[in-house]
Amino acid sequence: MGGCLLFLIPVLAGIPLVGAALIFLIQDARLRGFVIYGTVALMMLACLGLTGAWILDGSTPWLLYTHTELMDHLMQGIEILLMAFIIYMSFKYKRRWVSILSILQTGLAFWVEYSYPLQEATHTQVDSLALLMCVICAFIGGLIGIYSVGYMKSYHEKHRGVIDRSSTFLALLFVFMSAMFGLVLSSNLIWMYFFWEVTSVISFLLIGYTRTEEAIENSFRALWMNLLGGFGFAVAIWLCAMWNHSVQMDQIVSSANPMIIGMLCLAGLTKSAQLPFSTWLFGAMVAPTPSSALLHSATMVKAGVYLLIRLAPALNGTICGAIVSFIGGFTFIMTSLMAIAQNDAKKVLAFSTISNLGLIVACAGIGVEQTVWAAIFLMIFHSSSKSMLFEAVGATENSIGSRDIERMHGLILRLPKLAYVMGIGIAGMYLAPFGMLISKWVALKAFVDSGNVLLVICIAFGSASTMFYWTKWLGKLIAMHKPHTPDPDITRKDEYFSMAVLCVITILLCLLFPLLAGYVVNPIVLSLFGATTDVLSMSELTTMVIMVCSVLIVPAMMFLITRMAPRDIVPIYMNGINVGDNSHFIDSFGEEKKLHLSNWYLRFDFGRRRLLKPSQIVAASVLIVTFAILLGGVLA
Template sequence: MDLIPILIGFPAVMAVILPFLKNERVRGIVVYIGAGCVIALALANLGMWLAGGGVTVNLYMDTELIDHAMTVVDLFLMCLIIYMGIKYRKILVIILTVVQTGLLMYVEFTAQLPENYHMMEDGLAILMCIIVAIVGSLICIYAVGYMKGYHSHHKEFKDRQPFFFSMLFLFLAAMLGLVLSQSLIWMYFFWEITSVISFLLIGYTRTDEAIHNSFTALWMNLLGGLGFSVAIAVLVQNTGSVQLSDAIAFGGALPLACLALAGLTKSAQLPFSSWLLGAMVAPTPSSALLHSATMVKAGVYLLIRLAPAMHGTAVGMMVSLIGGFTFIAASMMAIAQNDGKKVLAFSTISNLGLIVACAGIGVEETVWGGVLLMIFHAVSKSMLFQAVGATENCLGSRDIEDMHGLLLRLPKLTYIMGIGIAGMYLAPFGMLISKWVALKAFVDSENVLLVIFIAYGSATTMFYWTKWLSKLTTQHRARQSVKDITRKDEYLSMFIHAGAMLLMCLLFPFLATGVVNPILESMFGYASTVLSMSVLATMAIMLISVLIVPTIMAFVTRMAKRELVPIYMNGVNEGDNRHFVNSLGEPTHLYLSNWYLRFEFGMRHLMKPCVYLSASLLIVVFCLIIGGAVQ
């Protein structure tokens, strides 16, 4: 039995049902059941694929009815964007959607395309299905509890939870369809759905800022969609095919560059990073979904697919340099942020840049590192966004400075946040090992710029993560206690994420040899051992060191139960080593703050130059390709 139609169709049906469920309790139960079914379907599909030998399977050749339905939906999305553009006077989005939809309609109705398969199951597609289904469904479960707290704190916003949950499930359906598509026309269809839903999610609160940021995300992603449609038109003209595999085999500079442009916009690489930063105005579940399992992963997924065709080409050079430059630039700007969600956003852009750079180089080692980075980033970043969102509901703030000594006030949330932060940059977590492999590959490719980018970008990454982790674990008793109002469904999602992160570290050798190596074999025709260390030695290191971070945090918590020794504070210490009465008899607060280097690394100073540099590189390469100087 083929489960793909059910796997994609079930969350789409859930999206249709949820807007009609006004009762909060009933809606929560339905979301739980729906999320569990999506996970079960993805795992069942994995089992069937493995039972069939784990080989590449092409599916669905005769799909005329579905093709017509997709055309209708494409036109509906175009009309929706036109309506929203007219309503808010956004002419650019109207032009972009009309041009790309019109071009695609012209290709579909005039070109004589041969019958071919529209979907494909292979190792990479199945891996992405598992990531989307599990991480995305857990985010939906987390959102059940989070949105209750969100609207109790933000009564100024209209409660539109039925719509919100509907969009979350529709997002999952679109992403599952996208990663399984072999036809570029089908992939484009799902690609545009994710762009429109992200626009709707970012604008959830309907404030002026949310509306502005949602349109920023929309026009940037529509620009990528235009590149996607141009690539399809050029491929049809040159090859008579719209198959992704044929696009990779053809390797023409213009279609490859246009598809790469689509991947760069969707993965929020410079100069298109601002849309993802603006997405922070949305409720945390949508941030987690956009930044971990779905929206941004669509871009890096496409670029990883194109990696073999980009090796040694001008397009590959452009993609790798933009990715490497984004990695170091975003990590530098993250240093100057004290808003937890903004740090996570810049970190997301930065880490995606590293994956993009790996795809641009397009050799076995870099793709190996890129796939593993994608896996660990999805779990770790989703968990961090959820922990920050829950902390914000408890503290009323997501300012890192307000998290001073959070380990003693909200220990469970801090443990989760600590594991997530450690997963992003400490050994033995897979992100660090993957970065090491990427660095080795960049050295082997003799790309000096990329070596500099990853070396200094990793240093700045360590700076902002260490600041945050140290702030959490500081031994400090706050004057006012904080009540943990995090709900059980929020903790359920976060604990599963934390367990998955630790389990992936313990099973890292299996991930490398049993999951990633077969993907490389299907892409390159072979898969050699990227890491020279033995599997048993690696597993032993993982088993011993994976529990270091939570153990240290538990030790700090226990040690903090001892009485603090009062220190001299230029006045009468009030007993907490943070407040004292000065010589004038006035109460004074000793405030300890991290070093943010806002003048050196602030977004206000760095963003514009970074956008200009990356945009210039894009324009130059496209001009060379269009002018025929590069083939």
């Protein structure tokens, strides 16, 4: 069975890489689509094969690949090419200072590899957490790849001023998936660092896809922030090599050196877009929707929380853990408040993504079994629900020409299929008894048990503001004051296929909550901490499943009733005489006025301009003071 694993790991990472090469070379859109479908199918099969082989072998962690000199040299060559590319782009677009970060971290990584003797160790690890991340990347990422086939056709029909480089864009998506497989399966920091940097560069390229001034500005912001985290990663590698002569993740967690853990936490915070580094993810929304769904919702930002969950046992009761939990909780509440002031659907999803990542980060920072249990559930549910919402928003924008929530008024009648997808996605994010809300409840319980009053306040008020902006959006979808005027739906079959499967996955995750807890989440917690307890009893989990079933039955009955009921447009009272179209009325002076219905966005109170800079200052100050304390401890 070990030989099977040795074979399946490079196959899993190699399939999307080979697929990316073919996608880049094939210019015929139809043929390219078939290649994408085939690549996704093979990637899913390879992931299932790896998971099945691991389970049949006893579900014990596997540490593989000791002698990898050829692979090490290949990675070093690619690192040099990536550094050269960043330097070239930095000089081309007159942002030369960005190249300094790349030169420093690449030089430091090379110096470590050639100057410090490291203990012979493995390079790849297969365990329950790594396989969960592989499943998320293969299945959620694969479905996003299928969605992108139709989306990019519609995107360029609507954006005729943008040069069509779909083959490059789609190829980069699959290169990214390959890098993610490598990252989560790495057992030492050097290999993980290599794949970490590949994801940063690909994100830079995808954000700058349109090559507009805004896209270039936002792509460089993402690049330098992620390179800053990469520099922290490289410093951690150097410290590990200098003090421990080992860069193995399990040894780092067991030794719990504050400075090394702190540097890795810095890398995790930048990649997961926590304050004060959140602005790179806001700007990433300028890219086409598939990159937002894949990189900035389902996978890339999950690399940051994946690293922090790996480090969670070493964070409990430490200064690094306290700061990580504070940054996560603070990010959760502040970005939730800022989301209230957004009417751009993708910006709402961006702020929501950062806030949910903040909650996962806070759970990892506490570093106990219950909070990590909640963090893993949050990661699972967020990946499916948020990816589906990004896809629905992208398809809606292509159909109605806008992603403004105010333009989605009555979408349930105008574009009913997309409205249903959005409704399920929004319900999955904040309504009971869907998984995100249950996971938040578990996190709240764990924060109370740990006595962390500050995090209890953050999750309580942050969740309240979450309800505020999701309810506004959901209400807009089902409100209708004008006669039924359908919009042309240009969403393609592959887009609907991806969204439909993600809808089914989201619902099944809720229905199978007890099985998910028993066979996926509990084993991960056991592998991290050596012990696990049932955070929720089986009776509680069963009750949730019954509630989910009832939640699904009621809308189905309402749908049948409304389909059979007559659909008369009833004139509404508008403080005057209704002209007859439910959009205009005659006021008391006999003048015709147009009716305007709009949500209240509280921009003056919670707008990004008002809250972002103070939030960044607080978070940056806390990080600076923390690293000053850690450095002082090292020098002493």
